Amino acid sequence: MKRILKWIVRLVLVLLVAAFLFVFVAYWRSTNECGKTTAPANPMKAIVRCDYGLANLKLEDVEKPVPQDDQILVKIRAVSVNPYDWHFVEGTPYVMRAMGVGLRKPKDIQLGVDFAGTVEAVGKNVSQFKPGDEVFGGRDGAFAEYVCRRAVGAVAPKPAGLTFEQAASLNIAGITALQGVRDKGKVQPGQKVLINGASGGVGTFAVQIAKSFGAEVTGVCSTRNLEMVRSLGADHVIDYTKEDFTKGDQYYDVILDNVGNHSLSEYRRLLTPNGIYVLIGGGGANEQGFLGGLAKALDAAVYSKFVKQKMGMMMADPSTKDLTLLADMVQSGKIKPVIDRTYKSLSEVPDALRYLEEGHARGKVVIMVE
Template structure:
């Protein structure tokens, strides 16, 4: 996220001085040069640059997973495993904006955070295994694949949808690691009534604008765990790799 310094001669939708957000590779930099038609949108006035910078991949992943893969409808029961993470914090809010009944799975220290984002129910995974519960869900968004596909299918309604973010999980193949779970998901889906799929986000201007509108209206508010200076990128990466960030970690350029 930042301020437009210059635009190409054929660019009409942006001008120097515009506050924008979006993403592309190489974003740990003072300047980037994206295509105007791709993943760039005007930043809502009611959010900070730090908040806007956190949206691109995590927000789009949550939006597309719930809307396109999960086809979440009002009144449906949605379980979000990893509800306090980068994608999860967006997913809880987006699912609620779709009118879903949301259950978030997180650790004890994140219960209040997940509730504050709008979750109707919160499961503390340090005290309860959601996969062994009696509840059945229409959509499972699995940000932390720490349960087998069969365990997740057990708590999914007969025509429910399971959406995996990333890969990995128990019983990973010795030879192909997390790709084994991805392959199993793809192979299983055609043979069961439940839809089993994985999510690969497509960063695009249209969905950034959708998220911008959600933030402008107050339906979605990015959650920032920590900010680091550009000179502290190694420390930021090390913190994220611990796997316990609450929301997003952002790099600031001064």
């Protein structure tokens, strides 16, 4: 018996050492193309980073992309920043790094997603767009002068009535708000909807979209944003610096949560018997730790099994159809992108991200790319 125990202990030790070596080797092998490439033959400017951290972002020359047969090449005119970007800049929550983003160094050296611009060239199989068309949407590596992306998916024609600045603000925040209200929250006319974090990128769209669906909207924001959120159509506003909305006696059919700063049982207490809680995100750039918002998402997945209400996290799913719908809503005046700041050149992307990381943007932060 003693001998068997001894062998089990040895086996566990060997497995532990092997696991340690595996992680150690994976960590040191995690690298990127920084310093390995020759000077670009056909250069364009792009924001690149060799290591994690805001201080490591630089505007540099990289190879201008060439569209494949099913791709379009877009000359970018404006981009916007999202918390999604700072997750990649910082490499947090850390679980992201283990999930393929790069353990020691970021695998992908370019950043950015949301863009608006003009099609410069198209691949031979592309029939949806032609050179000169104005488009907007999302593509990794958008903090650059040019981006190539497939002609289908998260890209749509930009109506002439929208500026590049407005169109660049729509992709992540607008789609998230639309799908949160329509698909996850299933908001119906006359329903009471609470939006926690009503003054940020997602919140400012969500307030307007929920109103356009005929809901009675309550927006939660800080004192300086009360008037702005009211002006977007919110029927009620709650100042989170003065009042804890979870202690109130109002019930809601739908709660859209961009902040994630209360417990699931506190949110559930506010829901009507068939109410829906949609976790969109939360946690500042310095609060992500190992799991970040995923911890609450996992909690909600388990918790919702034991309660009548629906409670869970949503993940936005960009599509041409929803981008087109959002653009139509802007054109028809149903929604208006709230643009907090507009930076004037690509070199200011780090400043824009620094501002966003502070966590108090009022609507969207856009950067023009000349």
